[in-house]
Amino acid sequence: MTRMYHRLPVDAYTSQDWFEREQRQVFSRTWRYAGLAEDVPEPGHFVSIQAGLNNIFIVMGRDHRLRAFHNICRHRGTQLIRAVGKTQKALTCPYHDWTYDLEGNLISIPDEAKEYPNGVDKSCLGLKPASVDIWRGMLFVHPDPNPPSLVEWFGAVDPLLGPHKPEELVEYPDARQSYEIKANWKIVVENYIDVYHLSHLHSNTLHMYDHARAEYGWKGPHYHFWEPPAPDYAKDLEKNLPTPRAIPEPHIGAWVPMLFPGIGLGAGEDSWNIFIITPLGPDLTRVENRTKLANASGWEFQKQEWSSWSFWKDFGGPKYPDSDAISEDDPMASGDFTAEDIYACEQQQKSLTSPYFEVGPAANGESPVVRHQQAILDFLETQEAGT
Amino acid sequence: MNPDFFSLKVSEIRPEIKGKATSVTFDTPTNLAETFCWQAGQHVTLRFHFNEKEQRRSYTISNPPGAPLRITVKRVAGGLVSNHIGDHLKPGDMVDVMPPFGQFSLTPDPLKRRTHYFFGAGSGITPLFAMINAVLKEETHSVAHLIYGNADGESTIFGKELDKLKIEHAARFTLRHVLSAPSLWSWISPWRKGRVDAEAIKIAVTETPPVAQDVQYWICGPGAMNKDVSNALMALDVPANRIHMESFGGATMTASSVTGIAAKAQVNLGGSTYEVPVSADQTLLNAILAAGLTPPFSCQSGVCGACKARLTKGQVHMHARMALEDSDVTRGEILSCQSVATSDELSISFDN
């Protein structure tokens, strides 16, 4: 009998088969986060991004419009470009120097007459087009040149994501990081959307927000979540914000949605953060974080830091007191909610391979966990019906 | 489209830019509501009779779909119809109007998320104005940028209405005036002096680069402007299939120096076949009309596409073909009002 973990078989979190199936049917078939709009700032700039099985690159043309192509040389398939860079007018494959223009047309083949005495039809050998769009300051790519628009994909959830205009905020480079978690990507998502754990795992790190008054729900496969500041914090909110406001008054609270698949946002009164979850293997996941803050002067940041100091100086601390910590770097004594989450995910993953693992009943605050499992099943079903 | 005329009552006449143009609004009775449905950017043809002679003119509908049917007619020096409209037409008058038509149209789609750049000059604003309204009202995730050329503030059609749109849709609509002879006291402050040229276009696109990446470019202006703007866009590597344009004030008949040859044409029309003689200096449309047949037509200047037919045998030369896409031409479509015979036997069909 298949062992189940709520809606999904436990296998879905541990097996190579499930990992490959999701890579093929989920991550290679949806709009995928590909960076911030400012990563491709000017004509000629490009970036490449792995989106499931597809490697797609984005380049800006002289008309300031972005183009996206599959990063595959039409000769023998070599990846054309690496990471990020800038070109003038053309992209040359390193292997045999086939050269493409920024519309993807193959414009030159070295030694064409000698190497292809019977001729070669360059017009059939253009780069394969993909799609790119910008939404809430983020780049998204889709492997299909004619995909459903982002309105169709995110339109319904869009109004529930907060009043932030990420394109008007500025990145705080020190907060940019990427790390690996030894757990299946769905474990990481479930942790992100588990409302139940907020007051427990993070009893001493996230209590400036009032989890009891959280409002959350789903629009299709996308999860939305908002909670107000806790009374203590709200009492003098403008003074207590650690950095200048990133959204205008009177908006308050924290918006923490999880868009499908694995695109977490976390935005409050004074910041906007992304939390991108990428599966690397059945039990290995990469998370990338980037943060944007108000476009304010250093002086304004300084003033806000001073005014909020009295609130934050005694705020929070480790979940377990020092005496209970098992070592110097025990995440449970870190006072850092991210470390707490990573720890919980990895500890949970360890048990999934045990023959004795048996899931307990889902609490109310865990309904999003179950709903996300259903979203995966639904998405797989439509994709697999289509093929 | 429906090639018949319907008699419509004028419900409102409004002078624009101090009487240099006139907006005419028509009543459309409910039983004709469907017939007079339009897409932003389409035209209607009006028919008048002066001294026993029939005059037909096509004008762009300057209201978005759903609003009352309205055209805005700029006076042409010595123009028979435009001055008649400006001087004599009054509410209550009946005018023969042919239902809307035209390929230069923008169909708003609430599920699309596009960046539309509009480049217009003079009365070329009329279709663009309808399109901008349609995008702002019905394609709510899309953005519109207008770069609008005029001589001065005084001759700027829809200046006030555009300002209003700018305020109502600040996040989705930008407006930049390019004035060639701005007067100091004008209420319009130009974004640039000069014309809507390559330089202006490049700067405009750099100032407001596309966010939504499904980008479309709509051009409508007089004379050489369209060619200039589309050349400027192509120089920035804009793919041709994203550029939509229409020349305003009737296509100029520059290429009409090409003359045809006398020919015999076999014409399929309304399910019957007719033999029609075509003389060397006659367009196919004129030859067919002269034979007493009633083919569909409207603008007679290659703009509207009403006279479209399919050439199944022989060859023709078209003076202008604004209303056809390249793909239509490869499929053998011709504009009969613009075609002269270049082979002595032809077969064409108006039936599909």
Ligand code: FES
């Ligand atoms: S593989 Fe790219 S040129 Fe040969």
Ligand code: FES
């Ligand atoms: S009648 Fe309008 S294009 Fe021929």
Ligand SMILES: [Fe+2]
């Ligand atoms: Fe957490």
